[in-house]
Amino acid sequence: MPETLTMQKAATAPAMTDAEIEWIDRSLIDASVRTPVMFFFTTAQTWLLAATLIGFVCSIKLYWPTFLGDWSFLTFGRLWPAYTNILVYGWGLPAGIGTAIWMTARLCRVVLKSQWIPIISGIFWNIGVTVGVIAVLAGNMQPYELLEFPRAASVLLFIAYALIGAWGVVMYQNRRPGHVYISMWYFVGAFFWFPWLYASANVMVGSSHIHGVVHAAIAAWYAQGLLGYFFASVGLGAIYYLIPKVIGRPIHSYHLALLGFWSFELFWGLTGMVRYTGGPFPVWYSSLSIAALILVLIPVGTVGVNILMTMRKHTYMVYHSPTVRFTMYGTVAWIVGMLIMILGSVREMDPYTHFTQFSIGTFHLLVYAFFSMTMFGAMYYIVPRLVGCEWLSASFIRLHFWGAGYGIGFMILLLIVSGCVQGGCWNDPVSYPHATDVMDQIMPYLRGMSLAWIPLGIAHLLFFIHFIAMVLRLGQPSGEPTLFAPIEEGGEAH
Amino acid sequence: MKQPSPIFNGILAVFALSFGVLAVAPALQLGSLQPTVNEDTGDIYPIDVAGVQAQGRAVYVAQGCIACHTEQVRDESAGADLDRGWGVRRTVARDYIYETPVLLGTMRNGPDLANIGSRQPQPGEDPNKYSVAWHYKHLYDARLTSPGSIMPSYKFLFETKKIVGQEDANALKLTGADAPQPGYEIVPTAQARDLVGYLTTLDHSHPLAEAGPNITPPKTGGAK
Numbered sequence: 001m002p003e004t005l006t007m008q009k010a011a012t013a014p015a016m017t018d019a020e021i022e023w024i025d026r027s028l029i030d031a032s033v034r035t036p037v038m039f040f041f042t043t044a045q046t047w048l049l050a051a052t053l054i055g056f057v058c059s060i061k062l063y064w065p066t067f068l069g070d071w072s073f074l075t076f077g078r079l080w081p082a083y084t085n086i087l088v089y090g091w092g093l094p095a096g097i098g099t100a101i102w103m104t105a106r107l108c109r110v111v112l113k114s115q116w117i118p119i120i121s122g123i124f125w126n127i128g129v130t131v132g133v134i135a136v137l138a139g140n141m142q143p144y145e146l147l148e149f150p151r152a153a154s155v156l157l158f159i160a161y162a163l164i165g166a167w168g169v170v171m172y173q174n175r176r177p178g179h180v181y182i183s184m185w186y187f188v189g190a191f192f193w194f195p196w197l198y199a200s201a202n203v204m205v206g207s208s209h210i211h212g213v214v215h216a217a218i219a220a221w222y223a224q225g226l227l228g229y230f231f232a233s234v235g236l237g238a239i240y241y242l243i244p245k246v247i248g249r250p251i252h253s254y255h256l257a258l259l260g261f262w263s264f265e266l267f268w269g270l271t272g273m274v275r276y277t278g279g280p281f282p283v284w285y286s287s288l289s290i291a292a293l294i295l296v297l298i299p300v301g302t303v304g305v306n307i308l309m310t311m312r313k314h315t316y317m318v319y320h321s322p323t324v325r326f327t328m329y330g331t332v333a334w335i336v337g338m339l340i341m342i343l344g345s346v347r348e349m350d351p352y353t354h355f356t357q358f359s360i361g362t363f364h365l366l367v368y369a370f371f372s373m374t375m376f377g378a379m380y381y382i383v384p385r386l387v388g389c390e391w392l393s394a395s396f397i398r399l400h401f402w403g404a405g406y407g408i409g410f411m412i413l414l415l416i417v418s419g420c421v422q423g424g425c426w427n428d429p430v431s432y433p434h435a436t437d438v439m440d441q442i443m444p445y446l447r448g449m450s451l452a453w454i455p456l457g458i459a460h461l462l463f464f465i466h467f468i469a470m471v472l473r474l475g476q477p478s479g480e481p482t483l484f485a486p487i488e489e490g491g492e493a494h
Numbered sequence: 495m496k497q498p499s500p501i502f503n504g505i506l507a508v509f510a511l512s513f514g515v516l517a518v519a520p521a522l523q524l525g526s527l528q529p530t531v532n533e534d535t536g537d538i539y540p541i542d543v544a545g546v547q548a549q550g551r552a553v554y555v556a557q558g559c560i561a562c563h564t565e566q567v568r569d570e571s572a573g574a575d576l577d578r579g580w581g582v583r584r585t586v587a588r589d590y591i592y593e594t595p596v597l598l599g600t601m602r603n604g605p606d607l608a609n610i611g612s613r614q615p616q617p618g619e620d621p622n623k624y625s626v627a628w629h630y631k632h633l634y635d636a637r638l639t640s641p642g643s644i645m646p647s648y649k650f651l652f653e654t655k656k657i658v659g660q661e662d663a664n665a666l667k668l669t670g671a672d673a674p675q676p677g678y679e680i681v682p683t684a685q686a687r688d689l690v691g692y693l694t695t696l697d698h699s700h701p702l703a704e705a706g707p708n709i710t711p712p713k714t715g716g717a718k
Binding site: 212 | 523573598605647
């Protein structure tokens with residue numbers, strides 16, 4: 001492919017303008033990543049529907065414990081890890097991998113060789129997730145959050161990601177000379193970090209040489225690392241790519257971007273033990289992690305200011321561009337999510353948030369409201385460039401946004417508030433002596449959670465249908481991006 | 495052409511720091527903890543009961559009990575665990591050296607279970623609370639013992655069979671709509687027996703120097 005490109009360019013250069021060469025260049029890059037990226041996106045969307053259904057059933061079981069309760073494979077203790085693992089490994093990582101592959105190819109300006117590597121990787125990955133979910137439902141799982149998959153599944157996931165990671169780094173090494181854009185830093189980080197994190201965590205929790213609470217410490221390090229070293233990396237990398245592209249304006253400050261990158265990676269890596277404040281560990285672990293988490297205010301501030309300053313004077317774009325609307329939701333959710341997480345972890349607040357729905361709230365803030373909304377935005381941008389047609393209907397996109405945005409916002413609000421109520425009640429044994437007294441207090445919130453799943457389910461279904469229409473090339477052939485409303489001022493929009 | 499990039503070194507460095515501090519350091523500091531031996535009495539704690547617990551622990555893991563239950567007691571500064579009667583002292587790393595996989599947990603939609611094996615019913619409560627028979631009934635349908643509970647029913651860990659000869663000693667004593675047909679009994683499967691066996695051995699109340707002095711269990715409230 002690159003030979004053809006060079007020859008084409010050489011042969012036709014005199015007759016073509018730079019813009020035309022640029023256009024051919026991009027088309028060739030896009031064509032070379034089309035199959036793997038669309039494969040990752042399609043499987044991710046399918047898993048998202050599964051996660052929606054299982055999450056909804058889980059929410060019902062919390063106030064109606066005998067609902068679908070006669071089968072061991074549908075018991076809450078298995079369905080819940082199945083839900084979180086599908087959300088993370090079925091939907092989240094593949095959506096992120098697809099986005100990172102496409103953006104890496106574009107940023108490095110490389111026409112992808114050996115397409116089979118990411119495709120094989122995608123197949124391995126999805127077999128791994130399927131095996132893992134079936135194993136969890138059958139009760140064959142490890143009791144550590146997001147490390148539940150048994151060895152056979154985790155080995156498949158590791159091989160799949162290692163292939164993607166190695167191949168992404170090779171792409172980066174073969175980039176065309178020039179400035180390395182900030183998004184690329186995040187993606188290279190994600191390519192490197194995840195395999196290391198995943199392999200070492202799985203090996204260490206599975207090792208018989210290590211025992212007792214060390215396993216729990218490693219599981220906490222992993223779960224926290226996954227949020228920062230994969231989800232935040234790919235999510236922020238995509239935001240840094242998409243917003244300047246769509247509004248046609250460079251990022252506000254490159255130095256702030258670098259400061260935000262390094263300070264986040266440095267501090268975030270030390271925050272894992274906030275998950276065990278007060279637990280059976282020497283106290284320095286949680287003290288260190290709380291301090292590190294407070295220092296994460298620095299990257300939250302710098303990244304937040306940088307993106308919001310870039311958007312300044314272009315905020316009207318959220319009324320026009322689906323990509324900007326979704327990614328801005330993601331940006332705000334990231335800032336809010338980080339602030340809530342930091343606030344909930346300090347020792348004064350921890351008794352109200354620890355071991356409660358609050359932690360599920362912060363998990364959804366980061367994995368869904370921040371990361372998934374950003375990925376939706378990225379898909380609205382990327383998919384038309386890969387399939388050669390535009391999204392069918394602005395109304396579908398608008399409904400998707402309202403359903404997902406309000407649904408998850410409502411759910412997170414319920415989780416955060418009910419978590420604080422739950423923590424407060426656990427800490428008041430005089431007024432709420434029984435576990436049932438405590439859970440009674442949050443019953444209305446738990447019921448509300450099922451309601452929140454309804455708009456989310458509608459949104460996911462609509463997006464899935466819309467997406468499949470694009471896969472089948474049923475979109476609008478116009479070549480003009482599908483917008484919520486036409487833009488009067490100039491600028492590339494999508 | 496390609497300028498040497500600080501990116502790889504930096505990426506490796508931040509990750510190595512994180513890995514070293516939060517994965518390797520605990521392994522080094524806590525990975526080789528040994529039981530304490532009381533020089534005067536020869537008393538050893540903790541005792542390795544992993545073999546006895548293994549089957550039941552596997553059922554606990556397979557049913558995902560950890561999704562709603564913790565096995566760790568925090569001191570007063572971190573929460574009201576002790577006031578609730580969940581233990582007589584906080585739990586520390588040494589308590590868990592023989593517990594593999596360790597089931598500390600991260601969510602409390604139900605009470606902590608670190609000392610469920612040694613917990614005693616409070617005055618005014620069912621005097622058989624926390625007995626083996628109570629655990630079977632609780633697992634079979636938590637609403638029978640704890641009205642309003644949201645714990646799943648583990649009826650699939652029990653089987654209904656025809657009474658042949660004498661009634662099984664572990665057969666559930668159920669009345670009304672829950673009772674089996676005459677001539678039949680509902681008995682725990684091997685899995686349920688293992689699970690209850692595991693739960694009734696859960697006890698982290700032995701005194702340990704680093705956990706501070708044991709408190710006297712509260713007289714009122716608590717223990718739920």
